[in-house]
Amino acid sequence: MRKKITVVGAGNVGATVAHRLADKQLGDVVLIDILEGVPQGKGLDLLEAGPIEGYDARIRGTNDYAETANSHLVVMTAGFPRKPGMSRDDLLKANYDVVKGTIKKIVQYSPDCILIVVTNPLDAMAQTAFRVSGFSRNRVIGMAGVLDSARYRTFIAEALNVSVQNVQGFVLGGHGDTMVPVPRYTCVAGIPVTELLPQEKLDAIIQRTRNGGAEIVNYLKSGSAYYAPSAAVVEMVDAIFNDRKKILPCTVYLEGEYGIRGLFVGVLVKLGARGMEQVLEIKLTPEENAALQKSAAAVKELVQVIGV
Ligand code: APR
Numbered sequence: 001m002r003k004k005i006t007v008v009g010a011g012n013v014g015a016t017v018a019h020r021l022a023d024k025q026l027g028d029v030v031l032i033d034i035l036e037g038v039p040q041g042k043g044l045d046l047l048e049a050g051p052i053e054g055y056d057a058r059i060r061g062t063n064d065y066a067e068t069a070n071s072h073l074v075v076m077t078a079g080f081p082r083k084p085g086m087s088r089d090d091l092l093k094a095n096y097d098v099v100k101g102t103i104k105k106i107v108q109y110s111p112d113c114i115l116i117v118v119t120n121p122l123d124a125m126a127q128t129a130f131r132v133s134g135f136s137r138n139r140v141i142g143m144a145g146v147l148d149s150a151r152y153r154t155f156i157a158e159a160l161n162v163s164v165q166n167v168q169g170f171v172l173g174g175h176g177d178t179m180v181p182v183p184r185y186t187c188v189a190g191i192p193v194t195e196l197l198p199q200e201k202l203d204a205i206i207q208r209t210r211n212g213g214a215e216i217v218n219y220l221k222s223g224s225a226y227y228a229p230s231a232a233v234v235e236m237v238d239a240i241f242n243d244r245k246k247i248l249p250c251t252v253y254l255e256g257e258y259g260i261r262g263l264f265v266g267v268l269v270k271l272g273a274r275g276m277e278q279v280l281e282i283k284l285t286p287e288e289n290a291a292l293q294k295s296a297a298a299v300k301e302l303v304q305v306i307g308v
Contacts, residue, residue, distance in 0.1 A: 002027050002028050002057075002058075003026065003027030003028070003072045003073065003241055004027055004028050004029075004030070004070060004071045004072055004073075005021055005026065005027045005028070005029050005030070005071060005072065005073050005074070005075065005237065006029075006030045006031075006032060006068040006071040006073075006074045006075070006106065006110065006113075007021075007029060007030070007031050007032070007074075007075045007077060008032050008033075008074060008075065008076050008077060008078045008102050008106065009032075009033055009076070009077035009078035009079065009119070010031040010032070010033035010035070010038050010039035010042050010043075010061060011033070011077065011078075011081070012081070012223055012224075012226035013077040013081075013118055013226045013229050013230055013233075014031060014033070014075070014077040014078070015031065015042045015046075016226045016227060016229075016230035017075055017077065017118075017230040017233050017234065018031050018042070018043070018046055018059060019046055019230075020230050020231065020233075020234040021057070021234060021237065022046055022049075022050070022053070022055045022057040022059055023053060023055060024234060024238065025055050025056070025057060026057075026234070026237055026238060026241055027057065027072070027073075027241065028057055028058040028059070029043075029046075029057060029058075029059045029060075030043075030059075030060060030061075030062060030067055030068050030071065031043045031059070031060070031061040031062070032061070032062050032063065032064075032065065032067070032068055033061070033063065033078070034063070034078070035063075036063055038061070039061030039062060039063065040060075040061040040062065041061065042061055043059050043060045043061030043062075044060075044061065046059045047059045047060070065105040065106070065108070065109050066109065068106060068109050068110060069109040069110065070109070070110055070112075071106075071109075071110040071113045072112075072113060072114070072241075073113055073114045073115075073116065073237060073240065073241070074106050074110060074113045074114070074115050074116070075116045075118060075233055075237070076099060076102065076103065076106075076115060076116065076117045076118060076119055076125070076129060077118045077119060078098050078099070078102050078119060079091065079094070079095035079098045079099065079119040079120070079125070080094050080095060080098075081120075081217075081223050081224040082120070082213070082214075082217050082224045083217070083221075083222065084217055084218055084221055086217075087176075087177075088120040088121040088122070088175065088176055088213070089121050089176070089302060091120050091121055092121055092124060092302055092305060092306060093305075093306065095119050095120065095121070095125055096124070096125070096128055096306045096308075098119070099117070099119055099125045099128045099129055099132070100128055100132050103115070103128070103129045103132045103133055104132055106133075107132070107133045107134070107135075113139070114139045114140075114141070114240060114275040115129050115133060115135065115139060115140045115141070116141050116142075116143055116233055116236055116237070117129050117140065117141070117142045117143065117251075118142075118143050118229060118233060120175070120224075121175070121176065121302055122142050122143070122144045122174075122175040122251060123142060123144070123174045123175060123176075123251050123263075123264045123265060123266070123299040123302070123303075124264075124299065124302040124303050124306060124308070125142070126140060126141070126142030126251050126252075126253075126264040127253070127263070127264040127299075127303050127308050128306065128308045130253055130264065130308075131308045132308075137252060137253040137255070137276065138274055138275040138276045138277065139275045139276075140252075140253065140275075141236065141250050141251070141252055141269075141271070141275060141276050142175070142250060142251025142252070142264055142266070143229070143232050143233050143236060143250065143251070144174075144175030144179075144249075144250075144251050144266055145170060145171055145172070145175075145248065145249025145250050145251065145266040145267075145268075146232035146235055146236060146248050146249060146250065147175075147225075147228055147229050147232040148171040148175065148179055148181075148209060148212065148249070148266075149169060149170045149171045149249050150228055150231070150232060151208075151209050151212040151228065152169055152170075152171055152181050152186075152205065152206075152209040153167040153168075153169055155205045155208055155209060156169065156186065156188065156193060156197070156205060159197060159201060159205065160188060160196060160197065162188060162189070166188050166189045167186070167187075167188050167193075168186065168187050168188075169181070169182070169183075169185065169186030169187070169193065170182065170185065170186075170249040170268060171209065171249060171266065172249060172265075172266050172267055172268075172292055172295075173265060173266050173291065173292050173295030173296070174251075174265060174266060174295045174296065174298055174299040175251065175266065176295070176298060176299075177210055177211075177298075178210075178291070178294055178295035178298045179209070179210055179266070179295060180288065180291045180292050180295055181205075181206045181209055181210075182284075182288055183202050183206070184285070184288070185282070212225075213225060235248070236248065236250065236271060239271035239272070240271050240272065240273065240275060241273075243272045243273035244271065244272065245270050245271070245272045245277070246270070246271050246272075247268055247269070247270055247271075247280060248268070248269065248271055249266055249267065249268050249269075250266065250267075250269045250271070250276065251264050251265065251266045251267075252264065252265075252267065252269055252276050252279060254267065254279070257279045257281050258281060258284075258289070258292060258293075258296075259293070260292075260293075260296050263296055263299055263300055263303065264299065264303075265292070265295065265296045265299055266295075267279055267280070267281075268280040268282065
């Protein structure tokens with residue numbers, strides 16, 4: 001039986017996620033949005049690309065949550081994107097209402113699904129989805145680390161003029177200005193990046209990574225990034241549906257790992273058929289740990305504002 005995936009929000013990120021899911025034949029897709037006509041139109045357009053692209057995925061758009069029933073996985077992208085000069089946190093209250101309302105309806109129709117949250121501010125919206133759904137923590141996962149790490153890896157590959165496939169590395173912490181790239185654990189074809197790039201170049205790459213979302217918002221003027229974010233979501237869906245046990249940086253509810261309890265923060269996890277199957281606790285230096293704690297404190301401030 002084919003898997004069923006609901007994508008909430010048929011905007012830039014949601015529609016591109018649907019497109020990539022169909023291309024990779026990961027399942028049938030329901031696109032749902034509050035706007036009438038938009039999910040239906042985009043869904044039909046994607047369906048009609050099937051004969052050319054060679055996918056059989058059934059894709060349809062709707063405004064009716066009944067059509068999302070019994071989804072195996074739900075990707076939450078509904079909400080408002082950033083405008084130039086806006087931080088992700090400015091989106092907090094508006095998107096809190098959207099996520100709270102939509103997750104309630106999703107859970108009513110798909111009580112056994114796995115949730116991947118994309119709506120910003122990411123960590124606080126993942127925590128909202130977790131609280132509202134009442135799901136166990138393995139079934140609520142925020143997408144941020146895969147994207148931030150992809151940006152980081154892109155800039156390292158560019159600086160060294162090597163294939164992006166040679167660059168392994170990850171970003172920890174919240175999806176915001178306090179995110180924590182960890183060069184000590186970054187390598188290029190097995191060589192520590194600290195042997196290949198001078199500290200000041202690495203510092204510049206880390207700063208550009210932290211600013212990666214804003215860099216794109218500033219170019220686009222209206223709207224925020226969606227090609228790399230959607231690719232990141234689909235890597236996570238692929239890891240789950242194919243039970244790959246893949247280690248990826250994701251935002252999950254910590255229960256004492258890294259000394260953090262009761263908060264969604266980006267860490268390395270193992271993704272498989274049950275969703276988030278394990279939190280990997282790696283050794284951090286006092287400085288790296290301090291940066292992670294600072295990032296967690298920034299997330300905590302937000303979740304306290306919305307009381308989740
Ligand atoms: N229910 C369903 N859909 C909604 C609701 C709602 N209550 N409120 C808004 N939406 C829909 C909008 O109608 C729109 O089609 O969410 C969609 C968002 O699409 P875009 O505005 O194109 O935003 P996008 O770039 O896709 O970003 C979505 O992901 O990366 C984050 O920061 C980004 O929070 C933002 C989210």
